[in-house]
Amino acid sequence: MARLGRPEPLRDQECSGFSSGNSALDAWLKKSANKAQKLNTAKVYVVSDENKVVGYYAIASASIVRDALPTKVQSELPRHPVPGLLLARLAVDSNYQNQGIGRALVRDAVSKALSIQQLVGAAVLLVHSKDEEANRFYVSLGFEPSPGDRHLLCLYLNT
């Protein structure tokens, strides 16, 4: 197994060769991740072998909103949105898959989510899974499909 550094914020690590098999996730790391990091629209953490990025994830704030129809508003009390965090993207380079790096990145994201929760409050860590394989991965780790949207996966943070 490669000698990996622990996840660190994206700075100037080498991303150009990153290839996870998902072109949207690869392109985002190469073209948009630095911008997101600077504009604070998301924070990006990478795990590197030497200085070469072999896995990454992005985490951001998110919210779940009760989509009530206006006609129902009179009869029901308004509910505040549920504050959450979003594990927006996570990918591992093809040459490094099946070594537990993805799972370990989720663990790192969860421990960061718990720290963030202590500081600002957050009830849930969300993942919007794009396909069945991603769905199975997160469910196997303990995420639960949200009521009403089985591709929106939840890890509830209140303990």
Place this chain on the structure above:
Amino acid sequence: MAKNERLDLRVTSDQKRLLQQAANLKGETVSDFVLSSAMASADEALLDQRVFLLEPEAFDQLVTRSEDVVKNKAAIDKILAIKTPWQD
């Protein structure tokens, strides 16, 4: 997965010519070119979503579920026990 659904598009002749040229350059049919480009955009749009709307009933179920702290702690502890391939 079997392609059982159809998507019909109306385009201007300029748009069609441009799509045809681009598809030719990549050695793809117009159909394949349009579909792969649109799928990439759809991926991006979904990945950028930050606000998730749930129907009132589903939202209320989620709030109730989020209050089960025993279940929450068990799921979190399981994830925090994952071994990392780097030094912690």
